[in-house]
Amino acid sequence: MTCEDYLSMLETLPVEELAYGAARDHAAQCHDCNRVTRVVAARERNMTLAYAEAYPSASAVTVAERAIVTSRRRRVAFYVRAALGATAVVALFGMIMMRRVVPAPSRTLVQETFNLQCLSPDQAAEMLRQKIPHAPGLSISARPPLGVLHIEGSPVEVAAARSVLDRFDTPARSQCGVELTLPRR
Amino acid sequence: MPTVESLELIARTRDGDDAAFATLVSAYQARVFRWAFALTGDPDEAEDVTQEVFVRVYRKLGSYRGDGPLDAWLYRITRRVALRARRTTFPPVEESHDVYITDPGGRVDRQRALDLIRGIAVTLPMRQREVFVLCDLEGRTPAEAAAILKMKDVSVRASLFKARASIRRRVLATHPFYGDESS
Numbered sequence: 001m002t003c004e005d006y007l008s009m010l011e012t013l014p015v016e017e018l019a020y021g022a023a024r025d026h027a028a029q030c031h032d033c034n035r036v037t038r039v040v041a042a043r044e045r046n047m048t049l050a051y052a053e054a055y056p057s058a059s060a061v062t063v064a065e066r067a068i069v070t071s072r073r074r075r076v077a078f079y080v081r082a083a084l085g086a087t088a089v090v091a092l093f094g095m096i097m098m099r100r101v102v103p104a105p106s107r108t109l110v111q112e113t114f115n116l117q118c119l120s121p122d123q124a125a126e127m128l129r130q131k132i133p134h135a136p137g138l139s140i141s142a143r144p145p146l147g148v149l150h151i152e153g154s155p156v157e158v159a160a161a162r163s164v165l166d167r168f169d170t171p172a173r174s175q176c177g178v179e180l181t182l183p184r185r
Numbered sequence: 186m187p188t189v190e191s192l193e194l195i196a197r198t199r200d201g202d203d204a205a206f207a208t209l210v211s212a213y214q215a216r217v218f219r220w221a222f223a224l225t226g227d228p229d230e231a232e233d234v235t236q237e238v239f240v241r242v243y244r245k246l247g248s249y250r251g252d253g254p255l256d257a258w259l260y261r262i263t264r265r266v267a268l269r270a271r272r273t274t275f276p277p278v279e280e281s282h283d284v285y286i287t288d289p290g291g292r293v294d295r296q297r298a299l300d301l302i303r304g305i306a307v308t309l310p311m312r313q314r315e316v317f318v319l320c321d322l323e324g325r326t327p328a329e330a331a332a333i334l335k336m337k338d339v340s341v342r343a344s345l346f347k348a349r350a351s352i353r354r355r356v357l358a359t360h361p362f363y364g365d366e367s368s
Binding site: 007010011012013014036039040043044046047048050051052054055056057058060061063064065066067068070071074075 | 203206207209210211214215218219222223228231232235236239240242243244299301302305318321322323346349350353354356357
């Protein structure tokens, strides 16, 4: 074994493994390789010693106390953050849901103006309120001077009002339809 | 597997016994510090990492199942914390070339010990450093190191081979009868 072979083994093998066979024989004969081996062994022994001697400066009790306090604080902080997060999520969800609520389909309103033949607007309005009592959406505007009645409501309600007016706002059924018969001489 | 004493301490800590946790910390603090130091290369940072490791240990003891080595569990926590905390560049190190660093009493003073470990941290890439620390400095077998690092045995051996070569080259390079430079 040459010095080169020996040193290449020394580069990678544990020093203890060089204490056997040809390596041991070479180290026994070669003063330089032997010395280098001892240097490497001493260096590594010192490294191991140094590693084992490395101690933290803080005491274990202090580290444990700090760890417990910090851990508990973080747990509280975690719960607070979780609660805040949950609140934020619920609030956001509520806002989104409020925006997403589908508006009720808009009520189709129909307007119609009736030209009254016999009844006064007030009379017609009063009569419609009596004849169609269950029509909360029905809006009746009596405009006395014009002799017209303006009605606004759903198609069904307006149709009902039309029907009522057709029946009662006619000369045949109203006071205005009464023909005066003069006595004959 | 964790020792019976460790399991006992863990169980008592879970039950709210803070003194048991302090005992657990005193049993593992130095080891965690050394790992942290080897991983970060900075003693101050290693102190912070050690503290953070035990904060996490206290928090996660409830989830520790006890079916694997406690060492391995602690090492993985230390590694995660250290890698997160590690600065990208190490502080400049003036490495000691003095081979005989022990005093006649055989004790290594703390500063030299720290310098030596920092030297390892600077010299070796992370994986090689971990393997070198676990195998050559702590005396574990490559198989044990592989279990802790969750690596293949053969990968551990390859990393160890490279780490040793790197460190030996540095040692040999400083030797007056062998290297280019003399110390």
